Structure formats: C-alpha cells, structure tokens
Amino acid sequence: MTPFLPPAPDHLPAVLRDTFAAQRAAFQKQRNPGLQERRADLRQLHHLLRDHREAIVQAIAQDYGSRSRFETLLTELLQGQEAALAAMRHLKRWMRPQKRRLDPTQYPLARAFTFAQPLGVVGIVVPWNFPIAMAFQPLICAFAAGNRAMVKMSENSGHLARLLQKISPDYFPADKLAFLADDDAGPGQSLGPLFTQLPFDHLFFTGSPQTGKAVMANCAANLTPVTLELGGKSPAIVAPDFPLDKAAERILWVKLLNAGQICTNVDYLLLPEGSEEAFIAHARRIAAERFPDLLGGDYTAIIDQRQYGRLQAVLQDAVAQGARIVPLLPGQAGDAARRILPPMLVLNVTEQMQILQREIFGPLLPILTYRSKEEVRDYINARHHPLALYIYSHDRALQDFYLAQTLSGGVSINDSLIHTGLHDLPFGGVGHSGMGHYHGYEGFLTFSKLRPVFRQSRWRTVDLLMPPYGQRAYRLLNFMFWRNR
Incomplete structure (x- = not known):
C-alpha cells in the first residue's frame, strides 16, 4: 500500500x-x-x-x-x-x-x-x-x-x-x-x-x-x-565603568557594517546620563577615520528605494517631533541617487517617534540615557524580547545582573555582533524575535x-512486576520507592 x-x-x-x-x-x-x-x-x-x-x-x-x-x-x-x-x-x-x-x-x-x-x-x-x-x-x-x-x-x-x-x-x-x-x-x-x-x-x-x-x-x-x-530592537548598554571611546569604536563597527542593515544590529544605545556629548565626539572621530570617502566603495548602499525612503521618513518623523540629528560625517552628504545614506546619531528621542517603534535596519542610531541599572532593565523588559543584547561593562556583577534580569536571543559582552558569527554557539531569537x-x-x-529508541533485552526486569502481585512484586516495588524517597 x-x-x-x-x-x-x-x-x-x-x-x-x-x-x-x-x-x-x-x-x-x-x-x-x-x-x-x-x-x-x-x-x-x-x-x-x-x-x-x-x-x-x-x-x-x-x-x-x-x-x-x-x-x-x-x-x-x-x-x-x-x-x-x-x-x-x-x-x-x-x-x-x-x-x-x-x-x-x-x-x-x-x-x-x-x-x-x-x-x-x-x-x-x-x-x-x-x-x-x-x-x-x-x-x-x-x-x-x-x-x-x-x-x-x-x-x-x-x-x-x-x-x-x-x-x-x-x-x-x-x-x-x-x-x-x-x-x-x-x-x-x-x-x-x-x-x-x-x-x-x-x-x-x-x-x-x-x-x-x-x-x-x-x-x-x-x-x-x-x-x-x-529581528527586533536590540539594545547596547554602556555602563559607567566602560571606556566610552572603546565602546564607540565597537558599537560603530557593527552599526556601520552593511550600512546598518543587520537583524542583530545595535538598534538603540543606552548611555549613562551626561555622557552623550563625549560619545558624539568619539563617534565623529571614529567615523571620519574609517570612512574618509563615503562614496569610495567601503560603505554599503541601502538595498532599494523603498528602504531608502522609509529611513528618510523615519528621520523626518524624528525631526518633526523634536529629535536632534547629529551627522557623524558632517562634511559628506552621501548620494540619494545611489542610496548612500550617511550615518547619524539621533538624540532627544521619545516613544512616539517611529525610530523607537520599529527595527531601524539602517545607519541611524538613537541614543537614550539612564540613571540606574534598574531603569535599563525595566525599559528593556517593557518591550519585545530582542534578538541580541550588548552589554559593555567590566563589572562581572553588573554583567550577571543584565543577563539574569533580561531575556534576548543572544548576547555579546564588551562587543557587538561577534556572538552571531561563532559556529559553535546556537543562533536564534525568542518570542517576537524568533523561535528555534x-x-x-x-x-x-x-x-x-532526534529519535528515541528503547531496546529490550531477552530478559525483562518488569516481568518481576506481573500480576498476581505477590510478596516478591511488593518487595521490589517497595525497594524502588525506597530508592526514590
């Protein structure tokens, strides 16, 4: 049949x-x-x-x-x-x-x-x-x-x-x-x-x-x-103990890789309150060093006009609601015809802005500030589980706090993206960011x-437990209860 x-x-x-x-x-x-x-x-x-x-x-x-x-x-x-x-x-x-x-x-x-x-x-x-x-x-x-x-x-x-x-x-x-x-x-x-x-x-x-x-x-x-x-909105947390210049170097590497078009990219950045201007200065220096010529071939274009237009609309929405846009390469304008979108930081963002509501998938990085680790934890946990979490801190207790108190697909500590490229680490999301x-x-x-197989021998122990249940069967049953007391 x-x-x-x-x-x-x-x-x-x-x-x-x-x-x-x-x-x-x-x-x-x-x-x-x-x-x-x-x-x-x-x-x-x-x-x-x-x-x-x-x-x-x-x-x-x-x-x-x-x-x-x-x-x-x-x-x-x-x-x-x-x-x-x-x-x-x-x-x-x-x-x-x-x-x-x-x-x-x-x-x-x-x-x-x-x-x-x-x-x-x-x-x-x-x-x-x-x-x-x-x-x-x-x-x-x-x-x-x-x-x-x-x-x-x-x-x-x-x-x-x-x-x-x-x-x-x-x-x-x-x-x-x-x-x-x-x-x-x-x-x-x-x-x-x-x-x-x-x-x-x-x-x-x-x-x-x-x-x-x-x-x-x-x-x-x-x-x-x-x-x-x-995908989702994967955060990077920079703790007060971590050098800001080193954090900027590593975060910008992944944020500008493939022009930000990565599902595990840093989608928003959480900085200690008062460190924004110092981070901006480091970010501008690093971007200028890495991309002296935005049109020279090392920087990737946005994939198509629809995505380019979407990112432009996200920027316009943020500006209209009071955001501050900080170009990282102020002397380079990009090329709209070729869909080369210059990298930008976005400050003074609010929850009503599109940039905090959906995955960005581009070279735009919104910055939020915080005063306590509990504030960071509560902000992340109030949203869908991200595909990745990036923790920048040398404080092992603080690392463990964020690991234990949040949930994400994967984690890189003191770096971004690297965990996704390790062949012996599983990759996958959780909840809104994926399954499997x-x-x-x-x-x-x-x-x-993964097929389970039981192969019985010629002689079965369970044969000792067949009815009628005499003293031998009860002794064996009591022995098993004793083993599991």
Missing part, C-alpha cells in the same frame, strides 16, 4: 510543484544518507563558495547597487566556508547515537539511546541583507542532517539568485538542492507566499516579525515545523528528528 503524503497544492506554480515532488521522491529512495555522503555534500557547498567567489561578490554588488567587497568576503563567503568545514569536522560526533539512562525497572540488560534522523525536504527563505550567509548557514545544517533543500531567494537578490541557479547544477542535482528566484512564479507575482505553502518537512525563515506571522500561518496549514529568525536555533550542533538538531 502506498502511504499518503500530501502533495504540493495544485494552485502553486509548476516550478514549485515539480521541484518539490522530485526532492521528495529522491528522499524516499534514500532516507538516511551516511557520514561520507553528508560530508561530500558539505564539501560541495564549500567548493561552490570557493570556486565562484568573485562572481558571487559581483552579483551581490549588483543587487545592492553598491556593496562593500570586503564586507561581502568577510561576513558571507568566509563565514560560509568556515561553517561548512566546521560541520565536516564535527559531523561524525553529531551523528553518533547517544546513550541514555534507564529507569530502575529496566535494569540491567536493556538499552536506551537517541539518534538523529533526517526530516526530508526542507524549505529555506532567504533575506536580502546577507543573502549568501542566510542561505548557506541553514543549508549547511540541513545537509549535515541529511536532508534535501529548496532555497527561495529574496526579490532584492535577483542577480545572485540567477547566478546560483546557473552554477548550482555543477555541484548538486536539482533533487538535492534547488535555488528559486522570487520572479520564478511568473510576471508580477512573488514566489514567497506560495513557497511557504508547500508541505515541507521543515521550513526555515529569516525576515521581519510581520512576515514571519504570515509564514507561520501558512506552515500551520500543513503542520510544518518552522524556525523563525526574525541554528549554527553548529543545534542547527544539526533543528533539521533532524
């Missing part, structure tokens, strides 16, 4: 239905690839990134209009290659069955263990801000776990999507890995909402909380497990079924 598995809905484009059907059929023929095949798949991902490095850099630059070559190499290609190699090194240990303890009634000869088994066909929805990193990091986890994958690229990553569609068949058959461009659905139709209606065995989505809700609703129709990597984890072993588990 042929088991029932829900097919792709008929209303979906043929490219989705056919690709999904091919991958599901291939998985049914080989449900649990071994260590060597999985390592070979990871090696192919590594080779794809290595062999086409320059073409990938150029495609991303075309999609952005202007994207720092160095930042693409550092944050996307190097990270992807490192992650693939790290997974290859650790995969044998990850795949090894794990012995689990027995209950007293099962001693002494039975065995209990878990082993990780592939889920099947997974879908990955990729954002535009780090299109290689956000495609290949979950792909590495999915392939390490033995799955097949369909990857839907962003509508803002058209050049990269076409490049990946062209080169991927040289490394993988389409029933193992398929890249899909957003316009593959046909003229004037976005593939994203249709893609998430497929009955995947797992769906991985990176994007905004608003879109994440729609994705989760589509997945619910098929009971598809989902990992959501969202990936990177390293936790990513391997995300795309696996």
Whole structure:
C-alpha cells in the first residue's frame, strides 16, 4: 500500500510543484544518507563558495547597487566556508547515537539511546541583507542532517539568485538542492507566499516579525515545523565603568557594517546620563577615520528605494517631533541617487517617534540615557524580547545582573555582533524575535528528528512486576520507592 503524503497544492506554480515532488521522491529512495555522503555534500557547498567567489561578490554588488567587497568576503563567503568545514569536522560526533539512562525497572540488560534522523525536504527563505550567509548557514545544517533543500531567494537578490541557479547544477542535482528566484512564479507575482505553502518537512525563515506571522500561518496549514529568525530592537548598554571611546569604536563597527542593515544590529544605545556629548565626539572621530570617502566603495548602499525612503521618513518623523540629528560625517552628504545614506546619531528621542517603534535596519542610531541599572532593565523588559543584547561593562556583577534580569536571543559582552558569527554557539531569537536555533550542533538538531529508541533485552526486569502481585512484586516495588524517597 502506498502511504499518503500530501502533495504540493495544485494552485502553486509548476516550478514549485515539480521541484518539490522530485526532492521528495529522491528522499524516499534514500532516507538516511551516511557520514561520507553528508560530508561530500558539505564539501560541495564549500567548493561552490570557493570556486565562484568573485562572481558571487559581483552579483551581490549588483543587487545592492553598491556593496562593500570586503564586507561581502568577510561576513558571507568566509563565514560560509568556515561553517561548512566546521560541520565536516564535527559531523561524525553529531551523528553518533547517544546513550541514555534507564529507569530502575529496566535494569540491567536493556538499552536506551537517541539518534538523529533526517526530516526530508526542507524549505529555506532567504533575506536580502546577507543573502549568501542566510542561505548557506541553514543549508549547511540541513545537509549535515541529511536532508534535501529548496532555497527561495529574496526579490532584492535577483542577480545572485540567477547566478546560483546557473552554477548550482555543477555541484548538486536539482533533487538535492534547488535555488528559486522570487520572479520564478511568473510576471508580477512573488514566489514567497506560495513557497511557504508547500508541505515541507521543515521550513526555515529569516525576515521581519510581520512576515514571519504570515509564514507561520501558512506552515500551520500543513503542520510544518518552522524556525523563525526574525529581528527586533536590540539594545547596547554602556555602563559607567566602560571606556566610552572603546565602546564607540565597537558599537560603530557593527552599526556601520552593511550600512546598518543587520537583524542583530545595535538598534538603540543606552548611555549613562551626561555622557552623550563625549560619545558624539568619539563617534565623529571614529567615523571620519574609517570612512574618509563615503562614496569610495567601503560603505554599503541601502538595498532599494523603498528602504531608502522609509529611513528618510523615519528621520523626518524624528525631526518633526523634536529629535536632534547629529551627522557623524558632517562634511559628506552621501548620494540619494545611489542610496548612500550617511550615518547619524539621533538624540532627544521619545516613544512616539517611529525610530523607537520599529527595527531601524539602517545607519541611524538613537541614543537614550539612564540613571540606574534598574531603569535599563525595566525599559528593556517593557518591550519585545530582542534578538541580541550588548552589554559593555567590566563589572562581572553588573554583567550577571543584565543577563539574569533580561531575556534576548543572544548576547555579546564588551562587543557587538561577534556572538552571531561563532559556529559553535546556537543562533536564534525568542518570542517576537524568533523561535528555534541554528549554527553548529543545534542547527544539526533543528533539521533532524532526534529519535528515541528503547531496546529490550531477552530478559525483562518488569516481568518481576506481573500480576498476581505477590510478596516478591511488593518487595521490589517497595525497594524502588525506597530508592526514590
């Protein structure tokens, strides 16, 4: 008898239905690839990134209009290659069955263990801000776990999507890995909402909380497990004991990286009251040193006109409500035609301003001041859990206070962003900032079924507890109660 598995809905484009059907059929023929095949798949991902490095850099630059070559190499290609190699090194240990303890009634000869088994066909929805990193990091986890994958690229990553569609068949058959461009659905139709209606065995989505809700609703129709990597307003707290110049150096590094278009970026800064002017002076000096020519290529453009216009509207809203705008590069005006938006600090902000209500995703940094650690704690906890928290303090007790009294996806102490690039640390949000984890072993588990197995021996201890319940059974039962007193 042929088991029932829900097919792709008929209303979906043929490219989705056919690709999904091919991958599901291939998985049914080989449900649990071994260590060597999985390592070979990871090696192919590594080779794809290595062999086409320059073409990938150029495609991303075309999609952005202007994207720092160095930042693409550092944050996307190097990270992807490192992650693939790290997974290859650790995969044998990850795949090894794990012995689990027995209950007293099962001693002494039975065995209990878990082993990780592939889920099947997974879908990955990729954002535009780090299109290689956000495609290949979950792909590495999915392939390490033995799955097949369909990857839907962003509508803002058209050049990269076409490049990946062209080169991927040289490394993988389409029933193992398929890249899909957003316009593959046909003229004037976005593939994203249709893609998430497929009955995947797992769906991985990176994007905004608003879109994440729609994705989760589509997945619910098929009971598809989902990992959501969202965003939110991630704060940086500078304590009075931390050198202000050092904090400015490290915070500005991440705030200006990719022109601030990072889901784990510092979205607002909490400074001790009275330190604002000193921070401004440090920030202006640092920005001038790092970007003597804003149009020279080291500074990335805003991805499209819609996002550029949104950031301009956020600034105008703040100014209209009394905010003070501090350009970090006052002698450089940027370039509206190329969507080069100069970095700015925003002071005297209030809760009514858009800049404090939604994730900024750009080179604008609002500054708030505080008088006590309790004030900081209460402010953060009155809002959605952020994707990241950044604590700048050498005081271990103060670090522990913020760690214990707040909740976030991840934390960097005395730095920003670094924790997100460590392959052995899980990455993921909580609540409004996401659900589930990936990177390293936790990513391997995300795309696996951790299957529990109990293997009974020839002789069962529980046979001593069968009715009729005589003295021997009661003595054994009383002994177990005594052990658990």
